[in-house]
Amino acid sequence: MSKSKQDPRRPDMRFVAGAMMLACALAACKKDNTAEQAAPAATGQQAAPAAPPPVAVSAEVAAMGAEQLREAASAALREQRLYAPAGNNAMEYYLALRDKSPNDPAVSSALTDLMPYTLIATEQSINRDDFAEAQRLYALMEKTNPKAPALPRLKQSIADGQASLAQRTADATAKTEEDAKKQADLEKQRLADQQKAQQLAAQQLAAQQAADAKAAADRVAADKAAADRDAADRAAAQRAAQQGPAQAAAQPAAATSNELRPISTPSPRYPPEAYRDRTAGEVQVEFTVGTDGSVTSARVVRADPPRVFDREALNAVKRWKFQPVGSPVTSRRTIGFNPGN
DSSP states (O other), X not given: OOOOOOOTTSOOXXXXXXXXXXXXXXXXXXXXXXXXXXXXXXXXXXXXXXXXXXXXXXXXXXXXXXXXXXXXXXXXXXXXXXXXXXXXXXXXXXXXXXXXXXXXXXXXXXXXXXXXXXXXXXXXXXXXXXXXXXXXXXXXXXXXXXXXXXHHHHHHHHHHHHHHHHHHHHHHHHHHHHHHHHHHHHHHHHHHHHHHHHHHHHHHHHHHHHHHHHHHHHHHHHHHHHHHHHHHHHHHHHHHHHTHHHHHHXXXXXXXXXXXXXXXXXXXXXXXXXXXXXXXXXXXXXXXXOTTSBEEEEEEEEEESTTTSHHHHHHHHTTOEEOOOSSOEEEEEEEEEOTTO
C-alpha cells in the first residue's frame, strides 16, 4: 500500500511537538521569573507586587491577517522601524506572522537578523534607566528565541538597574528633603535681611524727605525775601524818580560820581542739588553798571567748584541796582554759597 500525502491543512506533528516543548520552556522560565520577582528585597522591606510582564505582540498586531502582517513588516523595514515604536515595528509584525505561519523560513530569517539590533537597543535602554522599554524589547527577544544566550544577562541587568535606580531615587529624595530644609532656612534668613534693609531704606527715605522739605521751605523763604527786596527796590526807584530834579539839583556831585552805591543786591538762589548735597562754594563775578544804575553785563571770572553756582550767581547780579553814575562802571564781587547759612 502506498503512503498517502499529508493534508497541507494538517499541522506538522514535529512542529506541534516542538511548540509544546517551547511552551513548557516558556512556562518554566516565567515560573522562575515569578519566583524571583516575588522574593523580598535585599533591604528587608517587603517587595511591591511584581508588574505583569509586557506583552511582546500587541493584540492589535496579533489580530491582523497574514498578508497584512507581511506588508506591514516590509513597510516597517523600509522605514527603519525595526523594533520600535511599540505596536508598529518589524519584529512584532514578524512574530505575529510566525504565529500564523510557523514554517515560513523567510520570517524566521528576518527575526534572526533583527535580534542583534534589538539586543543593542535593550542594553541602551538599560543604560539610560528606561526599564519599561528594556522589558518590552526583552519580551520581543524572549518570544523570538527563549534560549538566546543573552537573555539571562539582560534579565539580571534589568533587575540590577531597577534596584540601582530605586536606591538613587531614595538618595535623591533624601537629598531633596535636605535641600528643601536648607532652602527654607535660606529663605527665612533672606526675609529677615530684606526686612532689615527695608527698615534702613525707610529711615534714609524719611531723612531725605525731611531734607527736601527743609530745602523747599528755604527756597520759598529765599524767593519771598528776594521778592520783598525787589518790591523795596522798585519803591526806592519810584521815590528816586519823583525826587529826580530836586535831588539832582541838591546833589550835583552824586550824579556825576562813579562810586558804586548799591540800592538793591538780592541774594542768589541756592541750587537745589547743591543744597541737598551740602555743597559750598563761591563765584567771582565781573559786572558793568550803566549810568542808570542797572547791571548791563556780567560774567563769571572764577568759580569754585566750577559750573555749580555760576548760573544763580549771574542771575542775582543782573538784578542788582545801584545809584546812577556819571559813566559805566565795571567791578568785581565774590559771592559765597554756604548751605549752613
